[in-house]
Amino acid sequence: MPQVRGLGAGVSRGNVNPLPKRRFHDDADAASGSASAHCGLSSGYQTGQGHSHGRPQLQPQTDYSDQQQQHPQDVETSTSSSGANIPWPSPAALTDPLFQDLDRTSRYYLAHFSERVCKDLVVRDTLESNPFRELIPLTRKHPLLLQILVATSAIHWSNIFCPVNEIPADLTSPAGYLSILRSRDLTAQQALIDALTAKQKAMNHLREVLDTVDPTGSEMALVAMNFFIKFDLIDLDKLGNQSWRAHLEGATSIMTLLNPDSNTDASSRMLRDRVITDSFIYNILGSTLASGGLAARVARQAFQFLPVMKRVELASYLSFPPDILNIILSASELSHGVSWANQALGAADKAISLIDQALAVDIPVWADYLRQHSLVEDLDSRVHLAAAHRSAACQYILQALPVVRSMRSIDTDLLLGDVLSHLAAIDENDPYFKASSWPTFIAGAETRDPEKRTWILTRMLSIWEVCPWGYLFTAVEMLKATWAMQDTRGSENVNWLHDLRGMGFENLIV
Numbered sequence: 001m002p003q004v005r006g007l008g009a010g011v012s013r014g015n016v017n018p019l020p021k022r023r024f025h026d027d028a029d030a031a032s033g034s035a036s037a038h039c040g041l042s043s044g045y046q047t048g049q050g051h052s053h054g055r056p057q058l059q060p061q062t063d064y065s066d067q068q069q070q071h072p073q074d075v076e077t078s079t080s081s082s083g084a085n086i087p088w089p090s091p092a093a094l095t096d097p098l099f100q101d102l103d104r105t106s107r108y109y110l111a112h113f114s115e116r117v118c119k120d121l122v123v124r125d126t127l128e129s130n131p132f133r134e135l136i137p138l139t140r141k142h143p144l145l146l147q148i149l150v151a152t153s154a155i156h157w158s159n160i161f162c163p164v165n166e167i168p169a170d171l172t173s174p175a176g177y178l179s180i181l182r183s184r185d186l187t188a189q190q191a192l193i194d195a196l197t198a199k200q201k202a203m204n205h206l207r208e209v210l211d212t213v214d215p216t217g218s219e220m221a222l223v224a225m226n227f228f229i230k231f232d233l234i235d236l237d238k239l240g241n242q243s244w245r246a247h248l249e250g251a252t253s254i255m256t257l258l259n260p261d262s263n264t265d266a267s268s269r270m271l272r273d274r275v276i277t278d279s280f281i282y283n284i285l286g287s288t289l290a291s292g293g294l295a296a297r298v299a300r301q302a303f304q305f306l307p308v309m310k311r312v313e314l315a316s317y318l319s320f321p322p323d324i325l326n327i328i329l330s331a332s333e334l335s336h337g338v339s340w341a342n343q344a345l346g347a348a349d350k351a352i353s354l355i356d357q358a359l360a361v362d363i364p365v366w367a368d369y370l371r372q373h374s375l376v377e378d379l380d381s382r383v384h385l386a387a388a389h390r391s392a393a394c395q396y397i398l399q400a401l402p403v404v405r406s407m408r409s410i411d412t413d414l415l416l417g418d419v420l421s422h423l424a425a426i427d428e429n430d431p432y433f434k435a436s437s438w439p440t441f442i443a444g445a446e447t448r449d450p451e452k453r454t455w456i457l458t459r460m461l462s463i464w465e466v467c468p469w470g471y472l473f474t475a476v477e478m479l480k481a482t483w484a485m486q487d488t489r490g491s492e493n494v495n496w497l498h499d500l501r502g503m504g505f506e507n508l509i510v
Helices: 027-031 072-077 104-120 131-138 143-160 174-183 186-211 215-234 243-255 266-289 294-313 322-337 345-360 363-372 379-400 402-406 412-424 437-446 450-466 471-489 496-502
Strands: none
Touching: 104 131, 104 143, 104 186, 131 143, 131 266, 143 186, 143 215, 174 186, 186 215, 215 243, 215 266, 215 471, 243 266, 266 294, 266 322, 266 496, 294 322, 322 345, 322 379, 345 379, 345 402, 363 379, 379 402, 379 412, 379 437, 379 496, 412 437, 412 450, 437 450, 437 471, 437 496, 450 471, 471 496
8 A cells, every 4th residue: 555655744733623613504594584685694894804815804784675776886885783884995995097987886896806806816915926916907908807807806796795604504505595695685686797797798808809819819818718717616606507618728728829938027927827827727627527628638738837837836826736736637637538437457557656646745845845935934834735635636536547446455544534634734714724625625525424524514614704706615516416425325435526527517626
């Protein structure tokens, strides 16, 4: 059996302690008066307080059930019963001359993008580490960029206007539950309409850009594709929708037109590198759960964009060492190139080699590399997350290439325990907590233990509280389907990856 090298990664390993308990409702609550027109479970948030990664601080919320429908920009003068301002960007943020040529709705959503959405796109939101705000001035020249940023901001706003801090753990469809709450809130409804309207306008502009594509247009089209994907990841109602795949394929095609080492200033290169890397990682992680040739298309570009990956690695949101990403990509490509029923001996040898490569990734050495570049802030968290990704990658390989089990005995309980112990060291007050959903999902799909399942589900719902993106509920739906299969089949081995694909679950979990 292979030995897991460096699992401790130079830091102490925590126990799998449950996160703080929260009260759970049942399905009946969603259909009852408890979900009133103002989404009475909890309230709005105020930015700029609490933890530095911008976690919302909950405050009481106004009840609009007896008022006429409001547009989000009209909320700036509304106050709650406690006197706290409803959390729409302050008027001062909207008087910047940059915004004055825009309609009032666009100005509000761009302000929300700057003040809140940008916080979700990086680990720590500082002027030096968040290149996404550089996109805002570009909206004056690029209507495509304006509309997709407005759309992304509006769909994000529709999720958080009535955030829920007590989500029923035993709901059949948590996303459906939140959609019910959103449908009963007039302001959230209007934000959703604004999001879909702006997205359609962005699609129209994208067609125009692609018809006359040039180097500058290619970069702008790639940014837009990246945010179309983010829109799909944020949207609560995307379960079963495969539009993210079309956007990923479009981004992959556009990346072939780019020179990854073009001469640009440092600030612009940081933004460009982040967009390229995000698209690259979305492709790799998307290929793990989806069928088809995503992995093969990305593999053809892997070498070209490796220098970009190395540059961004130092400030990576997901703390995913490039070596592990490349191993996952190779496993995805191999699994799609060999039929499940006829995985040959050669494929098994390659799969075993990939597991050995993953286990050989030396996390302490990787940490030293970060330390040499003076990246010591949150280093323990990055090490824990990287180690969790390493063992989760091994778990994925065993699912994607099941023939390896007949060639070598693998201690899957050891891998699961390693993922969980490293995740437990990254709690909900940690800036990297919101970046831990992929290994959390993989570990959840691997466990049959009720207590561990509850811990996984609680963690997923806690990530939502920090980063309210709808894909988290897609992950929960997939976990519930996996657990149902496992419980129905008893002691029989379940290849959850194969079965989820067969059920039509081909989603992007990041």
